[in-house]
Amino acid sequence: MKNISIVVILLLLSNIISAQSLNWNSIEQNNSSQVYTNIGYDFGATVQLGYAYKLNFNKPIVLMTDFSIPMGAELNDYKFRIGAQRNIIDRGSFKTSVEYIGVVRRYETNLVRQISIAQMMSITNGWYKDGWHVGIEVGYDSSILSHLKHTEEMQRVYADIQDAWFKNTSAYWYYGLQTSKKIGQRLELNMELGKTNARAQDVDALLPYYFNFGAVVFLN
Amino acid sequence: MKNVILSICCLALLSSCGDTHELSDEGLLVPLTVMEDASIPSIEINGVRLHSETFGNPSDPMIVVLHGGPGADYRSQLNFKQLVEDDYFIVFYDQRGSGLSERLGKEAYSNVQVYIDELEGVINYYRQNANQKIILAGHSWGAMLATGYINQNPNTIDGVVLAEPGGFTWDQTIEYLSKTQQIKLLEEGTNDFVYLDQFITGSDHNTLDYKFSLSLTGDSNTGDAIIPSYWRFGAVCSSASIELAINNPEQLDFTGSLKTHDQKVLFVYSELNESYGREHAELVSSEYKNVELHEIENCGHEIPEFGWSGYYPIIKTYLEEVL
Numbered sequence: 001m002k003n004i005s006i007v008v009i010l011l012l013l014s015n016i017i018s019a020q021s022l023n024w025n026s027i028e029q030n031n032s033s034q035v036y037t038n039i040g041y042d043f044g045a046t047v048q049l050g051y052a053y054k055l056n057f058n059k060p061i062v063l064m065t066d067f068s069i070p071m072g073a074e075l076n077d078y079k080f081r082i083g084a085q086r087n088i089i090d091r092g093s094f095k096t097s098v099e100y101i102g103v104v105r106r107y108e109t110n111l112v113r114q115i116s117i118a119q120m121m122s123i124t125n126g127w128y129k130d131g132w133h134v135g136i137e138v139g140y141d142s143s144i145l146s147h148l149k150h151t152e153e154m155q156r157v158y159a160d161i162q163d164a165w166f167k168n169t170s171a172y173w174y175y176g177l178q179t180s181k182k183i184g185q186r187l188e189l190n191m192e193l194g195k196t197n198a199r200a201q202d203v204d205a206l207l208p209y210y211f212n213f214g215a216v217v218f219l220n
Numbered sequence: 221m222k223n224v225i226l227s228i229c230c231l232a233l234l235s236s237c238g239d240t241h242e243l244s245d246e247g248l249l250v251p252l253t254v255m256e257d258a259s260i261p262s263i264e265i266n267g268v269r270l271h272s273e274t275f276g277n278p279s280d281p282m283i284v285v286l287h288g289g290p291g292a293d294y295r296s297q298l299n300f301k302q303l304v305e306d307d308y309f310i311v312f313y314d315q316r317g318s319g320l321s322e323r324l325g326k327e328a329y330s331n332v333q334v335y336i337d338e339l340e341g342v343i344n345y346y347r348q349n350a351n352q353k354i355i356l357a358g359h360s361w362g363a364m365l366a367t368g369y370i371n372q373n374p375n376t377i378d379g380v381v382l383a384e385p386g387g388f389t390w391d392q393t394i395e396y397l398s399k400t401q402q403i404k405l406l407e408e409g410t411n412d413f414v415y416l417d418q419f420i421t422g423s424d425h426n427t428l429d430y431k432f433s434l435s436l437t438g439d440s441n442t443g444d445a446i447i448p449s450y451w452r453f454g455a456v457c458s459s460a461s462i463e464l465a466i467n468n469p470e471q472l473d474f475t476g477s478l479k480t481h482d483q484k485v486l487f488v489y490s491e492l493n494e495s496y497g498r499e500h501a502e503l504v505s506s507e508y509k510n511v512e513l514h515e516i517e518n519c520g521h522e523i524p525e526f527g528w529s530g531y532y533p534i535i536k537t538y539l540e541e542v543l
Contacts, residue, residue, distance in 0.1 A: 043414055043416075043417050044411035044414045045411060071411055072410075072411045072412070077412070105418065107412075107415055107416060109437045111434055111436075111437060114419050114420075141418070143419065157449075157450060157451075158250060161248070162241070162248045164239070165239060165240045166241050166243055170419055171421060198421040199421060203421065203428060206417060
């Protein structure tokens with residue numbers, strides 16, 4: 001019951017997030033805290049820094065939070081995520097985990113400032129060994145609520161444009177491969193490569209792919 | 221933690237109350253088109269309702285203004301109204317799927333001929349008689365469209381005013397576009413363009429047109445410091461036309477009969493658009509037999525809006541000469 005309560009609380013708290021490539025064997029054998037960093041393409045060239053913490057129950061839950069920004073001169077766009085992963089099927093080296101992440105993302109140009117509250121849900125099936133893993137990830141990212149505030153420049157285009165809250169402004173599936181390789185006792189390198197598809201008949205992203213190369217450092 | 225819980229409660233309340241909207245809601249993020257607002261002046265050409273206005277005496281020599289894109293509109297071309305003072309009849313229209321004209325599915329842009337037929341329909345709609353002089357004034361894609369029309373109807377047009385057409389063959393056009401659309405992954409402008417894809421997805425015209433407008437941040441290398449005026453971009457029109465050009469580049473070749481057009485053509489390019497320049501202007505304009513080439517100073521690609529003070533006297537002199 002305690003485990004269920006924690007998961008429910010996490011689900012309530014985390015509105016938006018994205019997956020972190022985890023080797024469950026490393027998680028189970030290693031320490032509670034880890035920091036991770038990624039660089040790659042995720043709707044733009046991005047860098048990410050995160051922290052994860054393992055809660056030891058009969059099946060561990062990994063809580064995680066991270067922050068990423070796209071490359072560029074101005075720090076007005078970002079993505080903040082908080083969530084949890086849990087291993088739900090454990091059959092030797094084959095494991096299945098689920099992830100739920102809440103996301104707050106921001107986007108600003110000379111035309112608009114948009115803040116979105118979103119959620120990401122994913123399931124990963126993988127083959128996990130002590131020093132490495134490979135997995136297949138399928139997930140869904142949806143913006144629940146977004147606030148749009150337009151600049152004077154945009155108001156010159158359309159004087160009656162509305163600054164307001166909008167619901168369900170975006171949604172897309174993402175699916176891809178992930179792998180990791182442990183280097184020594186405290187370092188693990190990982191990589192993700194995948195594709196995105198906008199929901200239903202929505203038009204796909206200009207570059208509907210994601211790629212991340214990352215490192216995890218186990219702290220204690 | 222209290223703040224987080226409070227935020228979630230606010231979110232839940234906002235989600236359930238009536239103050240939240242859909243991106244697809246009419247009139248909230250992009251203006252209505254002629255299909256939703258009957259007060260917008262319009263005409264019907266080939267079964268499609270087009271936003272259109274005219275200025276001046278209908279029996280004067282007629283200048284049909286062709287905007288760029290495909291997908292842009294004639295708001296940035298409105299300086300042409302000044303030619304009413306010189307006794308010209310000015311016709312503006314937003315091409316199908318653009319500006320405030322009717323929105324259509326991508327199948328409506330299956331070939332370039334639909335744009336040429338539409339232009340012919342507009343000319344015939346407003347033309348008072350067979351003796352009325354006709355001038356085409358095109359900017360960017362509009363200048364390519366004007367040339368496409370002339371290529372099929374040489375010597376039927378009395379004056380041609382062209383501002384920075386990308387090219388009259390696909391090779392010329394792609395050479396120009398490749399200079400204007402350089403992607404630099406580590407720059408703010410590029411990331412603004414692609415980062416937006418995770419914030420807005422959609423399939424309806426309101427959402428797609430709005431999203432398209434947000435991508436027009438003015439961060440281009442065509443020499444324009446600010447975004448040109450427009451009412452509403454046609455996202456489906458734009459993407460379908462690009463798809464058409466890539467899949468059928470031969471349709472973007474407007475040169476087959478162009479050399480048989482005898483009348484002098486006015487061709488201008490801008491001083492500040494480094495992607496264009498005199499060399500490209502000479503290459504493209506040489507497809508015509510008889511060309512008057514000018515550089516417009518102190519402006520970029522958006523010559524009709526930001527370079528009008530230099531553009532207008534050249535047009536006026538040219539028209540006095542050829543008509």
